[in-house]
Amino acid sequence: MTAGTARPSFVRSLLRTKPVDRIVAEGGQGEGGELKRTMSLLQLTLFSVGATLGTGIFVVLGEAVPLAGPAVVLSFVLAAVTALFSALSYAELAGTIPVSGSSYSYAYATLGELVAWVCGWCLLLEYAVSVSAVSVGWGSYLNEFFDAAFGFTIPAEISNPPGDGGLVNVPAVIVVLFATFLLLRGTSESATANTVMVFLKIGVLLFFCAVAFTAMHSGNLTPFAPMGWAGISAAGSKVFFSYIGFDAASTAGEEAKNPRRDLPMAIMLSLAIVTAVYVLVGLAAVGAMHWQEFDLSGSEASLARVLDEATGRTWPSMILSLGAVIAIASVVLTVMYGQTRILFAMSRDGLVPQVFQKVSPGRRVPVANTVIVAAFISVLAAVIPLGRLVDATSIGTLFAFALVSVGVIVLRRTRPDLPRSFRTPLYPLTPLLGVALCLYLMVGLGGVTWIVFALWSAAGLVAYFLYGRRHSRLAGGSAGKGAP
Numbered sequence: 001m002t003a004g005t006a007r008p009s010f011v012r013s014l015l016r017t018k019p020v021d022r023i024v025a026e027g028g029q030g031e032g033g034e035l036k037r038t039m040s041l042l043q044l045t046l047f048s049v050g051a052t053l054g055t056g057i058f059v060v061l062g063e064a065v066p067l068a069g070p071a072v073v074l075s076f077v078l079a080a081v082t083a084l085f086s087a088l089s090y091a092e093l094a095g096t097i098p099v100s101g102s103s104y105s106y107a108y109a110t111l112g113e114l115v116a117w118v119c120g121w122c123l124l125l126e127y128a129v130s131v132s133a134v135s136v137g138w139g140s141y142l143n144e145f146f147d148a149a150f151g152f153t154i155p156a157e158i159s160n161p162p163g164d165g166g167l168v169n170v171p172a173v174i175v176v177l178f179a180t181f182l183l184l185r186g187t188s189e190s191a192t193a194n195t196v197m198v199f200l201k202i203g204v205l206l207f208f209c210a211v212a213f214t215a216m217h218s219g220n221l222t223p224f225a226p227m228g229w230a231g232i233s234a235a236g237s238k239v240f241f242s243y244i245g246f247d248a249a250s251t252a253g254e255e256a257k258n259p260r261r262d263l264p265m266a267i268m269l270s271l272a273i274v275t276a277v278y279v280l281v282g283l284a285a286v287g288a289m290h291w292q293e294f295d296l297s298g299s300e301a302s303l304a305r306v307l308d309e310a311t312g313r314t315w316p317s318m319i320l321s322l323g324a325v326i327a328i329a330s331v332v333l334t335v336m337y338g339q340t341r342i343l344f345a346m347s348r349d350g351l352v353p354q355v356f357q358k359v360s361p362g363r364r365v366p367v368a369n370t371v372i373v374a375a376f377i378s379v380l381a382a383v384i385p386l387g388r389l390v391d392a393t394s395i396g397t398l399f400a401f402a403l404v405s406v407g408v409i410v411l412r413r414t415r416p417d418l419p420r421s422f423r424t425p426l427y428p429l430t431p432l433l434g435v436a437l438c439l440y441l442m443v444g445l446g447g448v449t450w451i452v453f454a455l456w457s458a459a460g461l462v463a464y465f466l467y468g469r470r471h472s473r474l475a476g477g478s479a480g481k482g483a484p
Contacts, residue, residue, distance in 0.1 A: 017113070046195050048267060050333065052274045060238060060239055060241055069223065069291040073282045083401075088268075091422045096411070096419070121460035133241070138332070139175075142154070148304075169382045173378045201326075244393060247338075289306045349472065352467075395442055
């Protein structure tokens with residue numbers, strides 16, 4: 001073969017797409033067994049709420065308020081609008097391609113193998129790193145509860161990562177192991193546990209609002225936007241982390257009872273619920289405590305500190321902290337679930353090793369996949385500070401969301417005949433605005449975050465060319481031979 005014919009063949013191999021019909025036909029099938037369809041619309045919605053509600057409010061609010069002041073409420077709205085445009089695109093593709101791979105599978109069907117790989121690689125950053133970040137925040141609330149209830153805290157050496165005054169974050173590892181235990185028991189059991197924790201979490205946040213609004217002072221809301229639009233935008237980039245997870249339902253496409261109908265509804269319902277709660281809690285927090293006091297000495301347990309400062313009593317923060325300890329665990333559980341299912345889909349395509357698609361015949365879950373993911377997340381949570389994790393997660397997520405919006409446009413042009421249970425309104429304006437807003441918030445992230453993202457992407461490309469491209473099932477590689 002001459003160089004002139006080899007180059008087009010190489011380029012075509014990077015742009016090869018996986019037929020939608022084939023993606024859907026393989027749904028649920030793995031090596032050694034099949035995933036079980038057990039999840040209802042309520043469970044799917046609460047899975048997305050569980051993956052989303054808590055990350056920003058319980059953990060990141062203390063870092064965002066100093067950037068925007070009381071206008072952090074608008075920062076949540078800005079992030080919500082960005083998430084909405086992406087959610088509309090997700091809803092269309094989830095109803096059209098109802099499989100576990102989420103935006104990775106959508107990209108594979110529309111933009112080609114290389115872009116799908118990059119998207120999947122970014123999802124590793126989104127899911128695994130966000131779980132690690134939330135695990136770090138969970139440990140902070142555990143200490144707040146111990147302090148309020150018993151007058152002691154876990155020593156910093158074993159409750160903080162290096163760089164934050166400790167050696168290893170043991171509580172963060174514990175909550176990851178708890179979520180792993182539930183996931184290994186089965187999808188139905190995990191969904192039931194998540195439902196209980198989500199209702200508890202919403203109750204705790206409503207309790208916070210009830211207490212904080214009694215201590216609200218109008219003077220705390222002025223000046224409303226001390227740093228202007230620049231501050232609102234910067235905080236919006238930061239709190240976008242709090243919307244990561246609304247797409248969790250899209251990772252359950254192969255375990256949903258009626259995926260074409262329920263996935264789009266679950267995505268939109270979950271986004272509406274978490275946005276309402278975020279705005280309400282954010283307003284209550286900045287109304288109860290002046291925004292300049294939100295530098296909470298490095299503590300991620302910002303809501304508990306608000307109640308302490310606003311009421312002068314310990315029992316409200318003790319109740320909040322106990323609720324947060326239980327409720328944030330639902331974020332760890334559901335996001336870990338999403339991570340394992342994306343790797344399941346990538347493994348079935350041959351782009352990552354076969355071990356990630358092996359299904360336990362008895363439990364009907366990918367056991368080895370779950371254990372490997374848990375080990376990786378535990379290491380990150382144990383040794384990396386929260387701030388770095390949050391920013392790295394946000395940029396990877398924004399990039400993946402932008403690709404989903406592009407995928408809607410491509411699939412409308414290439415496969416207009418496909419049955420779609422949901423259509424993005426105001427097409428093509430909506431997906432185009434989704435891309436633009438994602439890029440806008442990405443620009444607002446710091447230079448160090450961009451460097452980390454570039455290095456992560458480069459590492460992903462190396463992994464693809466050394467392993468993924470050679471083992472791709474579309475190319476006739478060997479990695480997927482065990483799959484159907």
